[in-house]
Amino acid sequence: xxEKSPRKLFKERKKRIFEAIxxxxxxxxxxxxxxxxxxxxxxxxxxxxxxxxxxxxSQAIVxxxxxxQWDTAPSVIVMYPVRAFxxxxxxxxxxxGAKNPDQRVSxxxxxxxxxxxxxxxxxxxxxxxxxxxxxxRKVIPRHYAxxxxxxxxxxxxxxxxxxxxMLGAPLTFNSPEFKASSQALEDAxxxxxxxxxxxxxxxxxxxxxxxxxxxxxxxxxxxxxxSEFLRGMRGSMLDMYRRPEDLxxxxxxxxxxxxxGALKLAVLPEAPLVFIPLHRGADGFMNDKQYSKFYWxxxxxxxxxxxxxxxxPMPFFEGKxxxxxxxxxxxxxxxxxxxxxxxxxxxIFKAKEIFGDKICIRGNVxxxxxxxxxxxxxxxxxxxxxEIVGESGGYILDGGVSGIPxxxxxxxxxxxxxxxxxxxxxxx
Numbered sequence: 001x002x003e004k005s006p007r008k009l010f011k012e013r014k015k016r017i018f019e020a021i022x023x024x025x026x027x028x029x030x031x032x033x034x035x036x037x038x039x040x041x042x043x044x045x046x047x048x049x050x051x052x053x054x055x056x057x058s059q060a061i062v063x064x065x066x067x068x069q070w071d072t073a074p075s076v077i078v079m080y081p082v083r084a085f086x087x088x089x090x091x092x093x094x095x096x097g098a099k100n101p102d103q104r105v106s107x108x109x110x111x112x113x114x115x116x117x118x119x120x121x122x123x124x125x126x127x128x129x130x131x132x133x134x135x136x137r138k139v140i141p142r143h144y145a146x147x148x149x150x151x152x153x154x155x156x157x158x159x160x161x162x163x164x165x166m167l168g169a170p171l172t173f174n175s176p177e178f179k180a181s182s183q184a185l186e187d188a189x190x191x192x193x194x195x196x197x198x199x200x201x202x203x204x205x206x207x208x209x210x211x212x213x214x215x216x217x218x219x220x221x222x223x224x225x226x227s228e229f230l231r232g233m234r235g236s237m238l239d240m241y242r243r244p245e246d247l248x249x250x251x252x253x254x255x256x257x258x259x260x261g262a263l264k265l266a267v268l269p270e271a272p273l274v275f276i277p278l279h280r281g282a283d284g285f286m287n288d289k290q291y292s293k294f295y296w297x298x299x300x301x302x303x304x305x306x307x308x309x310x311x312x313p314m315p316f317f318e319g320k321x322x323x324x325x326x327x328x329x330x331x332x333x334x335x336x337x338x339x340x341x342x343x344x345x346x347x348i349f350k351a352k353e354i355f356g357d358k359i360c361i362r363g364n365v366x367x368x369x370x371x372x373x374x375x376x377x378x379x380x381x382x383x384x385x386x387e388i389v390g391e392s393g394g395y396i397l398d399g400g401v402s403g404i405p406x407x408x409x410x411x412x413x414x415x416x417x418x419x420x421x422x423x424x425x426x427x428x
Contacts, residue, residue, distance in 0.1 A: 034403030217266025332358030
C-alpha cells in the first residue's frame with residue numbers, strides 16, 4: 001500500500017482533531033502531545049542549546065514528529081526569545097545561558113519563572129488613574145532592568161499639558177537613560193522578530209509535512225496576570241482580604257485587552273484554538289468561595305469573548321481541579337463543543353462522567369508515569385483513558401504537566417503513542 005501524502009495526512013489529522021473537539025467520534029482518538037524541551041533533549045541537545053539555537057530545535061521537533069507520527073507536533077515557540085531577554089536583562093525569568101549570572105541556571109536545567117511584587121500594594125490608585133503610563137513607568141522597568149529609563153516616561157497629566165509636551169518631553173526623550181532604554185528595546189525587538197519568524201517557519205514546515213498546529217493564540221486568566229506579573233502570589237492572596245474591591249477591579253480591567261491580544265495571535269484559520277495556561281485556580285490555592293468571586297467570572301468572560309470571536313478556548317487546568325468541575329460543566333451546558341478542557345492531575349474519569357458529552361477532554365497521562373513507569377504501565381493507562389474518556393468521542397490524548405515531561409523515557413513516549421494507535425480506533 002502506498003504511503004499517504006503529507007497533504008492527505010494533514011487533512012486526516014485536522015479532521016480527527018476537530019471532530020473530537022465537536023464531541024464526535026473520529027476514525028481514531030487523536031494524540032496531540034505538547035512538550036517543552038523533550039524533542040530537543042531526545043535528539044541530544046542541552047536545555048541551553050534548545051533555547052539559543054532555534055534552527056536545531058526546530059529540526060529536532062520535525063524529526064521527532066516524523067518519527068512518532070502524532071496528529072499534531074509541538075511548537076518551537078515555547079522556547080522563549082532569550083536573546084531578547086539578555087538584551088533587556090529580564091527579571092521575570094531564569095534560564096540556561098543567561099548573560100546575567102543572577103538570572104542563569106545550569107546548561108541542563110529548564111527555564112524558571114521569577115515571581116515578584118512588581119506592582120506595590122499602595123499603587124492601585126496610580127494604576128487606575130493612568131494604566132498605560134503606570135505600566136510603562138513602573139511595571140516594565142521592574143520586569144526589565146535595561147528599560148529603567150522608562151521610569152522617566154511622561155505621565156498622562158504631563159502629556160495633556162501642551163507646554164509639558166513641547167518643553168518637558170524632549171528633555172525626557174533625549175536623556176541618556178531614556179535613549180539607552182530605547183536602544184535596548186529596539187535591539188530586543190529585532191531578536192523577537194527573528195524568534196517569531198523562526199516559529200512561523202517551523203510551523204509552516206510541519207504543516208507541509210502533514211502536521212496541523214493545535215493552537216496559535218495564547219491567553220491567560222486575568223487573575224493569573226495579576227498574581228504572576230503584577231502583585232505576585234503573596235500580594236494577590238493578601239489583597240483578597242485587605243483590598244478585595246481593588247483586586248476585582250484590577251482583574252476585570254484585564255479581560256478586554258486579554259481577549260484582544262489573543263485574537264491578534266490566533267489568526268491562522270488552521271489553528272483557531274487559544275491555549276490558556278491556568279496557574280492559580282487549582283484546588284488548594286483558594287477556597288470555592290474565593291474561586292467563584294476572584295477567579296472564575298473573569299476566566300469565563302475571557303473564554304466567552306473568544307468563542308464569540310470564532311475561537312476555541314483550550315484552558316490547561318494545571319494541578320488538580322476536582323472541586324471545580326461543576327463550573328466547567330455549567331460552561332459546557334452553555335457552550336457545548338466550543339472548548340477543550342485540558343487536564344493535568346484532575347480525575348479525568350470523573351470529568352468524563354460529569355460533562356463528557358458537553359466538552360472535549362484532553363490529557364492526562366501522568367508525568368510521573370511517563371518519567372518513572374514502564375512501557376506496560378503507560379500502555380495500560382492509555383488503554384483505560386481511551387476506553388472510558390474516549391467513549392463516544394470528545395477525547396484528545398496527551399500527557400499531564402503540559403504534555404511530555406522533559407525527563408520522559410523515550411520507550412514510554414513510544415508506548416503512549418503505540419497504545420493510542422492500537423486501542424484508539426473507533427469501530428463504525
